[in-house]
Amino acid sequence: MRTILYLIRKEFLQIFRHKIMLPALFIMPFVQLIILVHAADFEIKNIKIHIINHENQNWNVRLISQFMASEHFVVHQVSNSYTLAYQQLEKREVDLILEIPKDFEKNLLKSNKASVFIGANAIDGMKAGLTTFYTNSILRSFNKNIVLEQMKIANSRSTAGIQTKTVFWYNPEMEYAHFMVPGILVILVTAIGMFFTGINIVKEKEMGTIEQINVTPIRKYQFLIGKLAPFMLLALMELAIGLTLGKLMFDIPMEGSLWLIFGFSVIYLFTILGLGLLVSTFSNTQQQAMFISWFFLMIFVLMSGLFTSIDSMPAWAQKTTWFNPVAYFIDVNRKILLKGSEFADISGHFIKVGLIGLVVNFFAVLNYRKTSA
Numbered sequence: 001m002r003t004i005l006y007l008i009r010k011e012f013l014q015i016f017r018h019k020i021m022l023p024a025l026f027i028m029p030f031v032q033l034i035i036l037v038h039a040a041d042f043e044i045k046n047i048k049i050h051i052i053n054h055e056n057q058n059w060n061v062r063l064i065s066q067f068m069a070s071e072h073f074v075v076h077q078v079s080n081s082y083t084l085a086y087q088q089l090e091k092r093e094v095d096l097i098l099e100i101p102k103d104f105e106k107n108l109l110k111s112n113k114a115s116v117f118i119g120a121n122a123i124d125g126m127k128a129g130l131t132t133f134y135t136n137s138i139l140r141s142f143n144k145n146i147v148l149e150q151m152k153i154a155n156s157r158s159t160a161g162i163q164t165k166t167v168f169w170y171n172p173e174m175e176y177a178h179f180m181v182p183g184i185l186v187i188l189v190t191a192i193g194m195f196f197t198g199i200n201i202v203k204e205k206e207m208g209t210i211e212q213i214n215v216t217p218i219r220k221y222q223f224l225i226g227k228l229a230p231f232m233l234l235a236l237m238e239l240a241i242g243l244t245l246g247k248l249m250f251d252i253p254m255e256g257s258l259w260l261i262f263g264f265s266v267i268y269l270f271t272i273l274g275l276g277l278l279v280s281t282f283s284n285t286q287q288q289a290m291f292i293s294w295f296f297l298m299i300f301v302l303m304s305g306l307f308t309s310i311d312s313m314p315a316w317a318q319k320t321t322w323f324n325p326v327a328y329f330i331d332v333n334r335k336i337l338l339k340g341s342e343f344a345d346i347s348g349h350f351i352k353v354g355l356i357g358l359v360v361n362f363f364a365v366l367n368y369r370k371t372s373a
Helices: 002-017 021-026 028-039 058-069 082-090 104-110 125-155 176-207 209-214 220-250 258-282 286-302 315-323 325-339 343-372
Strands: 047-053 073-079 096-100 117-120
Touching (some): 021 028, 021 176, 021 220, 028 220, 047 082, 058 073, 058 104, 058 125, 082 096, 096 125, 176 220, 176 258, 220 258, 258 286, 286 325, 325 343
Antiparallel strands (some): 096 117
């Protein structure tokens, strides 16, 4: 035990003496947290729309006014020229075209149905999808108002009809930062575990000191614990600071137990540090370790559900997430912080990540013995 403590002390001294590693550990991640939370926001506002209106009728004006009142849209221009609107769409001066055809009000009132044309710039497919979703929401609201008014006219009195009320659970204010902060914190913790663990061990190879350590009485499990433990402590410290910043700056809810988050973090870091160790056994230089770590990190992040829902992925992609520890930690963070989930709700995640960690560390230690013994 004393040997391990001496090794941990040595590692901390090396980390704090390193001019680049210390800022990379404590400054860069929190700058990234602040920037990414604001940048990674899929809610689109200020959508420029060109409305083509062929008649200045009552219901036409009311439909246009609903788009003007929306927080998502900015009415760039109202005209009666489809050619002008299409040219603006081609030049990306507008994002959406809405054409209200002739006899719109006449068809609406006499035959109870009318159509409008929506044209969106789909170069950015996600933006186009959200843009048309917002448009359809306004049209549904507009249609509901028409139905209610017609019912009042038909009955010559106020008719209640069916009223709906939408309630959002776990994030009632629909704050996107509350959804993103727990996920981004996982990415920052993961980066420390994978990058710095792999680089730190490979650095011993480059400097030639690993051969000196191998001929000392220090056993390999002591050496590995001494190398990995400091980065686990630093990652947990960074998670604590990140949660504090998230609460102070973005007012993220903390409905569940923070002890449960840190308990899962230990299991998760055991897995990620083992992966960093495995990468270091295949690498001879720090650059190789960085490239391999970056390769795995990109796959983990893009298929973790941080930006896109796992349920919307193809079936084969959903199955690959079974082996993605990042996906489990993001899900755990969001469930505990936003929903207040307890251990029983996430016990399966504990087991799965723990099993992945055992397999990864087994092969990492096995391969380390082969390459550095």
